[in-house]
Amino acid sequence: MVVHHNLHRNVRILLVGDRGVGKTSLILSLVSEEFPEDVPPKSEEITIPADVTPELVPTNIVDYSAVEQSDIQLAEEVQRANVICVVYSMDDDDTMDRVTSYWLPFLRETLSHTHRCPVVLVGNKLDLVDYSTVDAAMEIMNEYKEVESFVECSAKTLNNISEMFYYAQKAVLHPTGPLYITDQQDLTEPCKKALTRIFKICDIDNDGLLNDHELNYFQKRCFDTPLRPEAMDDIKALLKRNISGGVSNNNCITLSGFLFLHLLFLQRGRSHTTWAVLRSFGYNDHLRMDSNYLFPKLKVPYGCSTELSYRGQMFFLNLFERFDLDKDGALSPNEQEKLFSICPAPPWRAELKHIVPTNSQGWVTADGFLCFWVLTTLQDPNTTLEYLAHFGYVINENENQLSAIQVTREKSLDLLKKQSTRNVYECHVFGAKGVGKTTLCQGFIGRKHHTSESGSGDSLPTSTVNSVIIYGQEKFLVLKEMNVQNIHSLTEMDISCDVVCLVYDCTDPKSFSYVASLYKKYYVENQMPVLVVGSRCEDGEVAQDSRLQPAEFCDKHCLSPPHFFTHQPQRQKELFMKLATMAAFPRFHAAWMLFYRHTSHLKELGLLTGDSIMLKAGLGITLFAALGFIFVRLLNTAQKR
Structure with missing residues (x-):
């Protein structure tokens, strides 16, 4: 069963009109299914359970009596109502004249412009006349757009009594006003716009037509049932008879044909069908996408x-x-x-x-x-x-x-297990102004950035994202450039990420001290993976004005050796793979082994001892054991998913 997102949990129907038109009789005839001989001045409020109403919505029916209620009390009831039935007597022209001279103006005055309440025009005592008031009622409907529908009935013979209350429910649950312009006999522009969007969504092959497969998809999505082939043929035959261009030469339904179908639904009193379609795609009574749906x-x-x-x-x-x-x-x-x-x-x-x-x-x-x-x-x-x-x-x-x-899952569990189950990782890129952070981030998506960061680089987005393959699995890495004015005022949001990239300029002797200070203040006791990156190394490397040079700093703090970033695609690819792998396997250095070509790098990470014999004998074993361990962990993770 498809949910149509109807916002109304119940319907409150108020009956108003002049004295003696039969408001109370209509209510009592509906409830007792017989005409009451003794009619009280006012009926008690009636509650009809949801399971006995056609729309499966609980309904409250409220009577009005000028004898027992003041104008203030009437106004309060009008404000509470979801729909108002204005009743007149078909054998008394004065009561019908009062519909436009008093009742409809009174309702407009009582209700604010933002509180739209549909009106059903009810002609009672049909049994006493041999004519119809439909022409007069249509004139009223054309003048007062809030009048949704019109019904003639008889409380005495029970003729159209159930239909009257059904129309009242329908005016609330499936209002015609937002969809149809009565005097123009056309769909409203918001309705056309909404139905056009739905047509485009169901037009899966984007050819501007609905073929049989797409029409069936539309039917199942809106009504949870397939469209029978003979019904599909009937729809196309109907369109061919009534509108030019409603069906294409290859026997598909066009947009104009789709809109015309809904125009027919509304003209034939089937607004509930069009509303079922609209609500299946998230539209509320105002033809806007409902916030709960979005x-x-x-x-x-x-x-x-x-x-x-x-x-x-x-x-x-x-x-x-x-x-x-x-x-x-x-x-x-x-x-x-x-x-x-x-x-x-x-x-x-x-x-x-x-x-x-x-x-x-x-x-x-x-x-x-x-x-x-x-x-x-x-x-x-x-x-x-x-x-x-x-x-x-x-x-x-x-x-x-x-x-x-x-x-x-929580990031703390990833750090505890030294492995992440996530597919998207965020890397914060820190560095002094002008060291090449923007060039690094733009290089990640294959763009060359030659402007210095003091220029137009400041106006570029701070985040870039691309996919990276880690041990045969596709992951996504987000690089976020952190332009920090004062390293002493970083927030938890600035610090927290999956891997940290500290960038310094190999040609600027003052640039490394910035990231060194930042590391010691925020990350020295943090379990977050950190990679130091030297930029512009192809222009030569100068000594840094720092107590420890970058390699010594990394060695002291058990960090990976500095990675030197150049414009060579392979070196860039290695950097981004390093960052993604460190994020995926935080604090699990064995997973980082393939980054390092020299045994000295492995010693710096504490993965190998200084014993050359053990190095020669154990390097291969360690490598394959690490890879095997990672493979098993990945396999177990996949099975748990």
Whole structure:
């Protein structure tokens, strides 16, 4: 059963009208299923349980009596009502005249502009006349847009009594006003916009048409049942008879045909069908995406993070493939425009090319598209939830966008176990101004940055993200450039990450002392992995104005030896692989062994003793044992998942 996200938990119906029109008789006839001979001035409030109403919604029916209630009490009841039935007597023209001269103006005056309350026009005592008041009622409906429907009935013969209260319920649960313009006999613009978005979501192959497969997908998503082939043929035949261009030459339904179908539903009193479609895609009574639909509650305990699940990753990759119309592996501006035509606005601006991988024209690639949503899910999961809903992620009573996001375990457990189960890691890049942090971060996504950090580099985004392969598994690494004015005022958010990158300029003798001081203040007793990186080493290395040179500093604090960052792609790749591996295996130095080509590096990490015999005999054993241990741990982790 598909949930249609109806916001009303109950319906409160108020009956108003002149004395003697039969308001109380209508209520009592509905309840007792017979006409009451003795009618009191006012009926008690009636509650109808949900299981006996067509819409399965509890309903309260409230009577009004001018004898027993004041105008103030009437106004209070009007404010509480979900729908108001204005009753007139079909055998008394004066009571109908009072509908427009008194009752509808009174309701407008009592209700504020923000409190929209639908009205049902009810002509009672049908048994006493041999004519209809439908023409007069239609004139009223055209003048007063709040009048949703009109019904003629008889409390005495019980004719149309049930229908009257059904129309009242329907006016609340499936209002026509937001969808249909009566005098123009056309859909409202917000309704057209919403239905057009739904059409585009169901148009899986993006050809501007709904084929039989897509039409069946639409039917199952909205009504939880497939569309029978004969019903599909009937729909197409109906469109061919009534509208030109409703069905394409290849027998698919066009957008104009889709909109016309809903116009017919509304004209034939089937507003509930169109509302079922709209609510299946998250729309509320005001034809806006409901906040509960866009933002299901996501709990993220302290120390945990959010990342895309496998389902979430596949959804975004499939979405990219759908809109990459020319199959060139990148989204052109035109393709991006089509993609975001089903959303309020793109979630990124022009600087996207400085955040994720793009092609040479700056168009986002499939990897870059996925990386963007990986980054967004890490930093702002609510935005991901919102866009998943806009993009048409399947949401029903059994599932919502939360299945596209997974919450990781606490980071403290990763440090304790020396291994992380996560797929997304964040690296904070620290360094004095001008040491090359921006160049490093932009290099991670394949972009060359030649501007000094004192120039336009300051205006670039602070985060870049890309995928990295670690021991055969794809992980995502986020580099966040930390432009810190004062190292003595860092917050916990500034310090906390998965791996720290401390950058100094090999050609600037004063640059290393900055990161050395920062390390000693915040990370010397912290279990977080730290990598020291020397930039611009191809220009030559000068001695640093520091008590310890970088290599000595790393040796003293049992850190990995400094990594020298250059413009060579292989050296850059090694750096990013190091950072990702250190984040994935915090404090587990055996997993870092493949980084180091020289045995002196292994000694500095304490992985090998100084005994050359043990080195020669045990290096291979240690290497393969470490790799085997890692493989087993990864396998066990995968099985636990």
